[in-house]
Amino acid sequence: QSTFVIERICGICSSSHPIAYVQAVEDVFDKFEVPERALYIRTIVQEIERIHSHLLWLGLAGHFLGYNTVYMWAWKQREEILDILEELTGNRNNYAIMKPGGVRRDFNDASFPGVIDRLNKLTQWMETIKRAVLDDPVLHARLKGVGILTKQDCIDYCALGPTSRASGIPKDVRKDDPYAAYDRISWNVITQEEGDVFAKAVVRIIETFESISISIQCLNKMPKGPIDANIKDIPVGEGIGHAEAPRGETFHYVRSDGTNRPVRHKVRAPTFMNLPTYKEALIGETISDATIILAA
Secondary structure, eight states: OHHHHHTTSOSSSTTHHHHHHHHHHHHTSSSOOOOHHHHHHHHHHHHHHHHHHHHHHHHHHHHHTTOHHHHHHHHHHHHHHHHHHHHHHSOSSOOOOEETTEESSOOOGGGHHHHHHHHHHHHHHHHHHHHHHHTOHHHHHHHTTSSOOOHHHHHHHTOOHHHHHTTTOOOOHHHHSOOTTGGGSOOOOOOOSSOSHHHHHHHHHHHHHHHHHHHHHHHHHOOOSOSBOOOOOOOEEEEEEEEEETTEEEEEEEEEESSSSEEEEEEEOHHHHHGGGHHHHHTTOOHHHHHHHHHO
């Protein structure tokens, strides 16, 4: 039952915390194998959610800049993504799909062609938004050189996710310590070097293309078989689990005394590490840019 509470730590990225938690529970075991199909389902939910989170961010970034056309465009497409999540899992958010040992519900393979078609259409739209953002001289003037976070700043503050990757640090849990099905498919870690707000926007936009590709690959390669190892008892011990949330590494620690509930559970969300970097990025900037620097 802990998983349902943990899922609500973040309403936007509500698969990142539960997948880190269930992997921590699975780590308590000496040897443990999650069914292959469950690993692919976990990956798909993670990546489609990443798309929705990045689109949500893109829309809010446009809103903070007074560019509400981008806000409306991005959130219209985000609705399409939430519809896909609802079709696959039954819910737009808080999917109740993760559980120690696998996943709670199977996907309907008959829905895959339609989902792939919708993801391909999103790729076409993302090409449009990428050109609109990357070629807009007003956005260049507003975002380039603003809120710069150097590579050393990221190291000093232990920044995570797009915040650090926009400063040239190629750290990504999915690549550095692969979980779910990330080591079974082809994808790239996206980085930029400038460390400004524009670079952080670029990283998130390009990452959306990678997430679409990962999701389609997993849907096409989805193995048959069981989705749950049917854990009954958790042994005494401790385990750790981490996942690459849309904002960076989410970390969970669990200690078990052999009963049906954890005796210790520690959570570290990526924002805990990223938020203090605001102190470096904001110094010397204008009040009008404070909101977008914080958002980035």
